[in-house]
Amino acid sequence: MSEKKQQVSRRQFLNYTLTGVGGFMAAGMLAPMVRFAIDPVLQPSAQGEFAAVAQVDDITTEPTRVEWTIDQVDGWYESKVTKTAWVYKQEDGSILALSPVCKHLGCVVNWEGNEQFPNEFYCPCHGGRYYKDGVNVPNTPPAAALDVFQHKIEEGTLYLGKAEPRKEA
């Protein structure tokens, strides 16, 4: 009796396993095709998703902080992540959106974060400093300029994409 029971359960077990593995394999084979079939616009692409963050008219020459949320996939872990940028209009009227992440060890920098250094970004962790255009002040810990967000303007709205290392002018 007990043996029979065991056999059944073993068979069941095998069944589950096989369907499991089979299903898994099928999913693996299907997945790439499904991905191609989906409208590319709906595809969260690694490099190019833009988020609306501000009205261009509201942006002044004073760096202001904008915030938005994205769905971030970290390996298998998906979460909502709040992103921030320092945004302002440059002399020539074009917009510059700087990443607030310090290029030393990754703390968040603040515009005029230290009274002693007006007109600069300041990192509270080890006193890193950056000029208004994001270039690091020599002889402070950061060794590179703040990253710059890709941006585009559509119908008066500012959209930001990925932050990229600054290209030297």
Place this chain on the structure above:
Amino acid sequence: MQWKEQDMHQYIEAQEYVDTLVIPLIPIQLEKPNEIVKHAAMSELTEYGAKAIENQFKGRIFLSPSFQYFKSSSTKLDTISLQQWIAYYDHLPFKHVFLFTFDHAWKKVERELNASLLWLPAISGKVEDAKTSEILKEQLNQMMDLIQSYWQE
């Protein structure tokens, strides 16, 4: 820095810059229904808040895995275990050690612990609610100011 593989590569390189340890304190309470909910909410807030602080000060703060403790009405808080955690970190060159909690019970035993207690009064509501997150943000900003004032000493 968080206790994650990726962050540790950076930590090993830059240890001398990471002089501040933060240990979140997470209560587990499974006795009374309304206490269960309250403590679970508290734990969520603590974890969320600790990550937010780490995010601002990534380059200087080491966020320890959370210290989890059972909380019942009959037993005392386990200050001995917590003190052992703190002592373990003593081997490492941390200048500042902070405990981060929403549980006011720790306030009463603060003196027995070899660390600075960062306590925030618990707020009701979920982090996702706009109003709760506003209050929490404000609280966290004050906490971060406080941490910075330790650095300036």
